[in-house]
């Protein structure tokens with residue numbers, strides 16, 4: 001008892017590092033990622049974001065308190081009003097039009113990850129759902145930290161992915177990440193070892209699906 005969010009990453013250390021330090025992330029940090037791989041990722045990420053907005057709507061449905069309902073509402077608004085708009089504009093900069101986005105076929109890695117999160121939230125409770133969402137929100141925050149701490153990282157105009165890195169290192173995004181970790185710390189404090197083992201499985205599954213999503217980008221898999 002007395003668990004914290006960091007106990008989840010510690011319990012899945014190998015998978016967690018494989019997500020944070022994936023070759024796709026290294027390519028973003030060094031500016032060496034093939035542009036076609038990035039475009040493939042961006043397109044699938046559009047579909048990913050739509051399903052993640054649905055996951056925040058599910059979090060609203062699963063909420064028992066006004067605070068949790070507000071938090072789910074904020075998450076849904078952040079994706080719909082902010083992230084998806086930014087994403088569509090960003091895709092345009094990379095030569096992907098809104099019409100292209102509307103017609104995208106969904107890759108298997110996108111389906112697997114997003115439907116896993118939605119199913120975990122459906123069959124479980126709000127904590128299951130948040131743990132399934134954590135490799136996304138907390139993971140991308142840690143990725144920004146990791147990118148910034150690496151000597152090989154290239155920043156500024158010399159890196160074509162500068163805007164992507166800047167988004168996830170932004171104070172606004174990092175504040176959302178810290179709030180999520182604090183929420184998870186508060187909920188994990190009281191879980192039993194058996195429940196923690198269940199949640200570890202969810203966290204590991206979702207982390208491995210993040211790894212598959214990066215790999216899908218590198219392989220341009222459909």
Ligand SMILES: Cc1ncc(C[n+]2csc(CCO)c2C)c(N)n1
Nearest residue numbers: 045048052078079083136137140213
């Ligand atoms: C595969 C994949 N995983 C995580 C993110 C980042 N992200 C998407 S929604 C969200 C939470 C709401 O702000 C975050 C952090 C991404 N874009 N694509």
